[in-house]
Amino acid sequence: MFKALLFISLTFVISANANLLQEAIDSASDASVLKLSAGIYKGNIVIDKPLTIVAKEDGVIIEGVGRGNVITVKSSHVKLVNLTIIKSGTRVDLMDSAIFINNAQHVSVENCTIEDSLFGIFMDNVSNSMILNNEISSNGESIGLRGDGLRLWFSHNNKIQNNRFIKSRDIVFMHSNNNTIANNFIQECRYAIYTQHANKNLIQSNIIKKNAVGVMLEGSFDTNVTDNIIAGRHGAQTSLGILLKGASNIHVEQNSIGACNQALYIDNSPKMHDTKNWILDNKIVYSTKGLNFKNYSIKNVIKRNELFGNMDNIMTDSRNGRTNENEVEGNYWDDYEGFDINKDNIGDNSYIKYLYLDQLWIEYPKLQFFYGSPVLSLLNFLLKVAPFMEPIFLIEDKQPIFKISKHSCIM
Numbered sequence: 001m002f003k004a005l006l007f008i009s010l011t012f013v014i015s016a017n018a019n020l021l022q023e024a025i026d027s028a029s030d031a032s033v034l035k036l037s038a039g040i041y042k043g044n045i046v047i048d049k050p051l052t053i054v055a056k057e058d059g060v061i062i063e064g065v066g067r068g069n070v071i072t073v074k075s076s077h078v079k080l081v082n083l084t085i086i087k088s089g090t091r092v093d094l095m096d097s098a099i100f101i102n103n104a105q106h107v108s109v110e111n112c113t114i115e116d117s118l119f120g121i122f123m124d125n126v127s128n129s130m131i132l133n134n135e136i137s138s139n140g141e142s143i144g145l146r147g148d149g150l151r152l153w154f155s156h157n158n159k160i161q162n163n164r165f166i167k168s169r170d171i172v173f174m175h176s177n178n179n180t181i182a183n184n185f186i187q188e189c190r191y192a193i194y195t196q197h198a199n200k201n202l203i204q205s206n207i208i209k210k211n212a213v214g215v216m217l218e219g220s221f222d223t224n225v226t227d228n229i230i231a232g233r234h235g236a237q238t239s240l241g242i243l244l245k246g247a248s249n250i251h252v253e254q255n256s257i258g259a260c261n262q263a264l265y266i267d268n269s270p271k272m273h274d275t276k277n278w279i280l281d282n283k284i285v286y287s288t289k290g291l292n293f294k295n296y297s298i299k300n301v302i303k304r305n306e307l308f309g310n311m312d313n314i315m316t317d318s319r320n321g322r323t324n325e326n327e328v329e330g331n332y333w334d335d336y337e338g339f340d341i342n343k344d345n346i347g348d349n350s351y352i353k354y355l356y357l358d359q360l361w362i363e364y365p366k367l368q369f370f371y372g373s374p375v376l377s378l379l380n381f382l383l384k385v386a387p388f389m390e391p392i393f394l395i396e397d398k399q400p401i402f403k404i405s406k407h408s409c410i411m
Contacts, residue, residue, distance in 0.1 A: 021045055021062070025053075031077070036060045043070035043087070050077035064088050069100040070117065076105040080112060088117035090139070092147065097122040098136075101129070109134060116140070119147035120168060126155040131163060138168045143190050143212075152176040152198075165189060173198040180204070186211060192230075195220045203228065213240045214257070217247040221272060224251045232260030232287070240265050241287070244297075248272035256283040263287040263310070268295040276301050276327075289315045293394075298325040306404055308334035314353050314394055323394045332401040340402035351400040354391035 021041045024034055033052040038059030045062070047053075060083055064070035067089035071080070080099070089096030097119035101107050107129040113136075114120045120136040123129070131150065138146035149168030150160065155176045163184045165171055170191040173179060175198060182204045186192040192211040193203055200222045207229045208214045214230035217223055225242060232239035241257035241264055244250055248270035257263040263284045270277050277300045284290045290310040291302070294317040307313040313333050316323050331351075338349040 018042070019045065025049075025051065036083075043085070044068055045070075046072045046074060047078050048074045050075055052079040052081070053083065054079070055082035058082075060084065061086060064098075064117070066090070067096070068094070069097045071099045073099065073101040073104055073107055076107065078104065079108040080110070081108075082111045084113045084115070086114075086116045088119065088139075090118055092118065092145075095119050095122055095147065095151075097147070100124070101126045105129065108132070117147070119151060120149040120165075121151075122148075123150075123152045123155045123158065125153070126158065128157050129155075130159045130161070132159070133162045135164045135166070136168060137166045140167075143169060148172050149186075149189065152179065155179070160184065165192075170194050172196070173201060177201065181206065185209075191216055194218070195223065199223065202226070212238045214242055214260075216240070216243040216245065217250060218245045219247065219271070221248040221250070221270075221275070223247070223249075224253070225255060226251065226253050228255045230255060230257045230260075232258070232263075241284075243267065244269040244277060246271040247277065248275040250277045251280070252282060253278065253280045254282065256285070258283070258285040258287055258309075260287040262289045262292045264290065265292045266294070266297040266300060269297050270299055275299070280304055282306070284313075285309045288312070291315070292317065293323045293326075294318050296322055298322050300326045302326055302328045303330050304401075306332040306401075308332065308404075310334075316355065316392070316394060319392065324396065326395060328395045328397045330399050330401060331397055332404050333397065336400050336402070338400070338402075345402050347400040347402050351397040353394040353396075355394060 019042045022045045025047055030050045035054055035056040038057050040061045040063050043062045043064035062070055062083055062085050064087040066087055070085050070088050085098040088098050098114040098117035099121045102124045104126050105128045110132045112134045115137055116139050118139055121131060136149045146169040148170045149165040151172045153174050156178050158179045160181045161183050165186045167188045171193050173195040177199045180202045181193060184206045187209045189211045191213045192208040193215045195201060195217050197219045199220055203215060203225045205227045209231045210233050215225055230241045232241055239261040241260040242252060243265045245267045246269060279300060279302045282305045284305055284307045286309040288311045290307045290313040292315045313335060333351045336347055336351045338347040341348055
């Protein structure tokens, strides 16, 4: 297909009364390539045909006017490369975005920088598209007033890879299936990755640091969370590593999760009948609570994980949550009190966890103010020796790993 090359060489700010970039888009034939020289180009542009816009040198800025979207894409086969995009509108109800993509396929946003905008990239009914090697931050407002760095709505089969999201609100996948979210760096956001009724997604090899929640899967199923590094905020009550909420057939494997208030929080999961969740080969470390269960979270398979350096390796928020009905085997627990006489690296006795005085937190959450204090730790120890209240049985690991080669740090 013949592709026309249109060159725009502006090295000055375009006047307020003209939008030469929009005029070039409107006059270009389908599949044209617009190569931009360094300069500031007026935004609030609309791309309604197959087109490539690429910066041929550094310093190409597309600047919005502080309202609406800076770039609106309404066509398939659009490519945006090496651009700096700034100054979207600020209306959350309209989801003003640096880039808004609607009803399109095969759209690519690569090597772009998005700053001083509310939402970064909003994908509405977009499929088979790529968001690659971009750097995205919000408008500097407090975390609740920022827009999402990336939001997908009914958008499927997309690749979100090698991006940096810094100080946005959330990266959200709603009703969006079969997406790959890999090798991204996400820091100082609220929900680093949040899926809601989004299925068959792959969340792999991301570095997720200092966010309120690392990965939250709500009402989602058939999703893999693999080989991610998730480091929370020590001391923050909202710091969660991975949260499964009504999530089914989830594979959480080979992740390193630490420095959280709750490293892995399992709430009413799996939800779907005749399904399990698979929590395998993870490092769950240096957190207040390693595994925390809420409501009827049963049929989780928890094997070959390493739990160490946590204030409590396992805890529950529900008195009758049937935590003991999970399949727990072959994990390393640094508070295991048994021996390995035959040197097979499997504890001679089961690792069994009960709640003693800790169960008071379930009915009286305000008592967690004293959590970990020396006096309550002593009382908890005395209850183990001479219990005067019935303990809550949490789990039994019949084949606990006795020793691991070394403790790793994920910070």
